[in-house]
């Protein structure tokens with residue numbers, strides 16, 4: 001996609017509802033000719049004259065030959081009172097793949113262009129209705145899989161992050177003004193006293209930025225979910241564990257060691273925590289090339305795991321393959337799952353002493369609540385669901401990066417004061433911090449970054 005400029009003349013069209021059957025399907029138009037296109041094909045059943053903005057009208061949509069396509073409801077939202085701040089029309093037709101497709105085709109034939117992914121929201125951004133953090137929140141909200149993630153997105157959509165950034169920008173601008181005053185009025189360095197108070201302000205801002213930067217860890221988890229890897233030698237019950245946590249027979253379970261080959265990934269929410277569970281092939285030495293590939297895949301997942309559930313058969317003593325599995329995850333956060341508790345248990349092996357342990361029976365569904373609690377406890381830094389509505393939490397790596405760069409600039413600014421550098425030099429660092437902070441809300445974001453953000457959207461948003 002190419003970022004269009006604010007004077008984009010195309011009128012765009014796209015289905016706003018997902019493909020497939022539904023109660024109603026919505027087709028949306030935005031641009032200079034949206035109203036003209038609608039009025040060419042829509043006959044309201046009772047209204048006469050010009051349709052009023054933001055009123056929903058009943059009527060019939062007719063194709064270019066005058067044949068009725070569908071009985072619909074339609075609305076015009078004249079600029080700037082619309083999502084994109086351009087003229088927007090919506091046609092609420094019957095929900096069905098074919099009918100929605102026909103309505104879209106009608107407007108394409110009339111001269112509208114198919115909207116690119118995220119293009120409605122892009123226009124809302126380019127036309128100044130929302131800043132970039134709100135645009136990003138729109139897609140986060142659509143994609144959110146947990147209450148926590150959606151609360152964070154709603155807060156961001158309401159401007160929580162944008163307000164914080166605006167606040168930081170204001171302070172930076174004040175700081176810059178003071179430094180520039182020093183440039184104008186003095187040949188020398190900034191006065192010692194002034195330099196002290198400027199340094200203090202910079203320090204305060206740095207710590208505000210640090211708080212935001214630190215919230216990212218939690219935001220990332222809320223948005224993407226934690227990666228939980230199920231690891232262990234063959235036949236200990238890894239797939240049984242996956243199935244019992246999912247509550248369905250997702251993975252094949254047999255008593256033959258080496259049953260699972262491919263990694264099996266499933267997203268779910270446990271105890272309010274969104275997570276991705278990955279079941280893997282049992283770790284062991286094997287001559288079978290297919291199983292060996294499975295083991296390689298299992299090992300390749302270890303690096304990216306936030307937590308490893310190391311499954312062992314609690315009713316048997318550890319063997320060499322168990323030791324291989326233990327060794328494979330020695331650098332990771334591990335929770336030992338002693339499975340098959342229904343078969344009785346041996347004393348807990350010493351070599352696992354350093355790990356937290358939970359006893360379960362995947363077969364009988366025993367101990368699962370305890371397991372879920374232990375997993376939740378491991379991710380203690382996540383906020384409460386309700387708290388997320390009021391607290392600003394970063395979920396974009398892009399935001400974190402920009403804030404880190406801004407904080408580093410402020411650090412150099414402070415250093416330059418201590419070293420008694422010329423105010424011109426110090427001013428450059430504040431300017432740099434301003435640019436970085438502006439990237440977050442979109443004031444100074446490069447086009448290729450905007451491109452990347454909006455192409456992640458779905459069609460019709």
Ligand SMILES: Nc1nc2c(c(=O)[nH]1)N(C=O)[C@@H](CNc1ccc(C(=O)N[C@@H](CCC(=O)O)C(=O)O)cc1)CN2
Nearest residue numbers: 016026028054077080081082083084085090120129461
């Ligand atoms: N039918 C429908 N439902 C929808 C949307 C939509 O576009 N159409 N939305 C989007 O996809 C979301 C709602 N978001 C919206 C945000 C702003 C405006 C809007 O027109 N804002 C004007 C002021 C409106 C007024 O004063 O009445 C503005 O900000 O200037 C519309 C929808 C979710 N539901």
Ligand SMILES: Nc1nc2c(ncn2[C@@H]2O[C@H](COP(=O)(O)OP(=O)(O)OP(=O)(O)O)[C@@H](O)[C@H]2O)c(=O)[nH]1
Nearest residue numbers: 234235236237238239240258259260282340362363
């Ligand atoms: N008694 C008992 N048997 C279990 C339990 N969990 C799993 N099993 C049995 O152990 C065998 C192996 O289970 P799987 O879930 O396939 O084991 P796995 O670790 O995925 O095995 P691979 O895919 O070969 O690595 C099956 O016969 C299961 O029914 C349990 O808690 N108690």
Ligand SMILES: [Mg+2]
Nearest residue numbers: 238239259260
């Ligand atoms: Mg398995």
